[in-house]
Amino acid sequence: MPSSLRENDIPADLLELELTETSLMANTERTIGTLRNLKHLGVQISIDDFGTGYSSLAYLRRFPIDKLKIDIAFIRDVATNPDDAAIVLAIIQMAHSLKLDVVAEGVETDAQMMYLRRHHCDYIQGFYFSPPLPVTQMEKMLRDEQHLLLPAGTRRTRHKTLLLVDNEPHMLAPLQRLLRQDGYRILTAQSAAEGFELLALNEVQILLCNQRLPIQNGNCGVFLDSVKELYPDTFRILSGDTCRESIVEAMNRGAIYRVYTKPWDNILLRNNVREAFRSYCLLHNVRADELDG
Secondary structure, X not given: OHHHHHHOOOOHHHOEEEEEHHHHOOOHHHHHHHHHHHHHHOOEEEEEEEOOOOOOHHHHOOOOOOEEEEOHXXXXXXXXXHHHHHHHHHHHHHXXXXXXXXXXXXXXXXXXXXXXXXXXXXXXXXXXXXXXXXXXXXXXXXXXXXXXXXXXXXXXXXXXXXXXXXXXXXXXXHHHHHHHOOOOEEEEEOOHHHHHXXXXXXXXXXXXXXXXXXXXXEOHHHHHHHHHHXXXXXXXXXXXXXXXXXXXXXXXXXXXXXXXXXXXXXXXXXXXXXXXHHHHXXXXXXXXXXXXX
């Protein structure tokens, strides 16, 4: 390796080696010695597909590595699946505590990218930025200084943001007209999938969801439970026709902040949404003037 670097006049710190967890665990002591020699030269070392192998955390701290690359299997549904998100966040926190950088593999959507960005993942890799390119096109990309742009519509300033999730368009329109009077930034979704995407792309303080929202393999309570796990800072409000036992259970689990039965009282609803924003600011130590609207 040192002779190859010299022969090709390549600075060692420009070379990064990626090894899978499985390869690291083969003949571990010899591997650690070899990696330390490479690290001494300045070569960067990454563990690829992290989370799918069988490496021990006790061994992990002995390897002289620079980066962990989270396997695509955990990234595909990171913005919608609480279990995948929990694994990804645990890897990010563990890596940072060990002073390692984290790379997310297989990033392809705005929602994935923004969720990872919000949770301080250091780098992303995947078709979201670019597919693999021939050398000539890669050279052009570097000459043009092409870089990653935030998704269109993503706000840099904080705003009082209210997300309405309802599969009935005739209910969304009057709700928007009613609540727009108070200066909120209002987002709308007609399905759980659309709601998850908007939550990933935006800082949403208050979520108002229809009790009758159809959810694959469950009901709106499943959606709100997932929102609680993925976006715990967001206050979750349910609107419904009756106060069923399932709603009481959801409130007891903490999935719901408040429930409104239909038809709602316009003045009461506006006042309580204002109160929800005030409670959000108090709970998260945010001054009201830090949120536009």
